[in-house]
Amino acid sequence: MTTFAPRASRHAPRLRRRSAIPGFTLTFGLTLTALCLIVLIPLAAVISRSAGLGMGGFIAAAFSDRALRAYELSVSCSLIGATVNGVFGLVTAWVLVRYAFPGRALLNAVIDLPFALPTAVAGVALAGLYGGTGWIGAALAPLGVKTAYNRVGIVIALTFVGLPFVVRTVEPVLRDLATDVEEAAASLGAGRLSTVARVILPALAPAWITGFALAFARAVGEYGSVIFIAGNMPYRTEIAPLLITIELEQFDFASASAIAAVMLGVAFVMLLTINAIQAWASRSSR
Amino acid sequence: MSDAAPLRPLGPRAGEDPAWVRIGLIALVIAFSVLLLILPLVTVFTQALAKGPGPSLAALADPDAIAAIKLTLLTAAIAVPVNVLFGLCAAWAIAKHDFPLKSLLITAIDLPFSVSPVVAGLSYVLVFGLQGWLGPWLQTHHIQIIFATPGIVLATIFVTLPFVARELIPLMQAQGRDEEEAAVSLGASGLTTFFLVTVPNIRWGLLYGVLLCNARAMGEFGAVSVVSGHIRGLTDTMPLHVEILYNEYDSVGAFSVAALLCLLAVATLVLKLALERARPLGEDTDLARPIGRNPP
Secondary structure, X not given: OOOOOOOOOOOOOOOOXXXXXXXXXXXXXXXXXXXXXXXXXXXXXXXXXXXXXXXXXHHHHHOXXXXXXXXXXXXXXXXXXXXXXXXXXXXXXXXXXXXXXXXXXXXXXXXXXXXXXXXXXXXXXXXXXXXXXXHHHXXXXXXXXXXXXOHHHHXXXXXXXXXXXXXXXXXXXXHHOOHHHHHHHHHOOOOHHHHHHHHHHHHHHHHHHHHXXXXXXXXXXXXXHHHHHHOOOOOOOOOHHHHHHHHHHXXXXXXXXXXXXXXXXXXXXXXXXXXXXXXXXXXXXX | OOOOOOOOOOOOOOOOOOHHHHHHHHHHHHHHHHHHHHHHXXXXXXXXXOOOHHHHHHHHHOHHHHHHHHHHHHHHHHHHHHHHHHHHHHHHHHHHOOXXXXXXXXXXXXXXXXXXXXXXXXHHHHHHOOOOOOHHHHHHOOOOOOOOHHHHHHHHHHHHOHHHHHHHHHHHHHHOOHHHHHHHHOOOOHHHHHHHHHHHHHHXXXXXXXXXXXXXXXXXXXXXXXXXXXXXXXXXXXXXXXXXXXXXXXHHHHXXXXXXXXXXXXXXHHHHHHHHHHOOOOOOOOOOXXXXXXXX
């Protein structure tokens, strides 16, 4: 971003370059006020309530055996889901950008379904399809494969909610990728596979990693689509957000806040990571 | 394109995959999206109509279902305009002005997308609940926020807050400030400039943001579930009603309300597609792209 002040400002450097466009004070003030009232102060309440536990109490509540199992479940299933999306998202973006085939427009539209479909609806739909009486659940049951009320079900739900992220981050980069680089590689004798591996994939890497991180971040905090298909057995199929609601139902606000504070920490780290990847991507694309 | 013809033909054509790769990848992607996207949608409708259209329509005509639909519509009717106002203010301040720590503000706006909806709901319980910061004061003044409509609306505003802003900020940053500066220097007031110069430039992006914000506002589950208290006919939104019916093993009822929400999602996707077709080139923005970065 260019922030060079015009030559006229050879006086003391000002905090803010005056824009000729009015309305800064009003819009900035409203933005900051709304952000504080709606987002920051309520989130501060979570930190404050969990800090009220003291160090020992916080560790006991936030890192109890049950909570640790829940984090492990949420993180590992989210990682698997994001990885599945990483592979299929890349292939989907490739197919959407490079190939013409009947149904391409429909595929393109349907990819965004997880953004538009309420998570609770996704939850009951996936449970209805992959559960014991569902079409897929019933078809796989004789083979001894259970696709709901276990980790497989959780991974299916988390794959669903993260599905559009990799596709939609990789797709524009792939579309803008000049084909002459590929042609150059091919004309210099590179095989198709090595052109893809050495020319195309490295160019897509920053967008791909961003999409992966977005899908993971979304999956870790996901609640609605998971609880219907997870089974929700303590220590086994109980995701971290569910544990917060369980503590809350028992009016144990402090424990709920402690777990929430940990999840908030994960969210912060993911947000900063995604920002750093973005900054790296925009630098490397120059 | 270079004028000179290539010296030798490059196989079938450079950058083109063999037919078996093409067909294989297309089949893979279609199979994946049928399993994960199409079949779940079909499941909702077949389950809803498992006993014919009669019971399904009866489930939707149930007073509790109608109350849930009304509450969902009311919530969206409040949350979406708030979101538009916030998005316009944030985008105007960020895209048309310079100030220190701008990227920090942009990150903070993005926060509700990273925070688990359940944590969002909990945070409102801790502020407005009986044991919360404002709980005692609210109780003496007989104002109920948690387990009531205001809490549901507030939680929805929290989770939808970035939608319009993250649509508008990159768009308005890419468009620059020249047109607004010209209008102002010719004597137009700020509001005139905004309505006559900026709004025509951003209307597609704004509509796009409103569309997605509305879908999320009507469909939010986690945050609303924490603050609602699940009182049937009173604090029950459509997604919460799906959960209640599902847990009562009322499959037809649950999937009928779910089918109505599916129709909302399908309508959202159709409108989104129409907007993308109608949107002039250069207003291309992407749902999943993090905000605040100018396209290179």
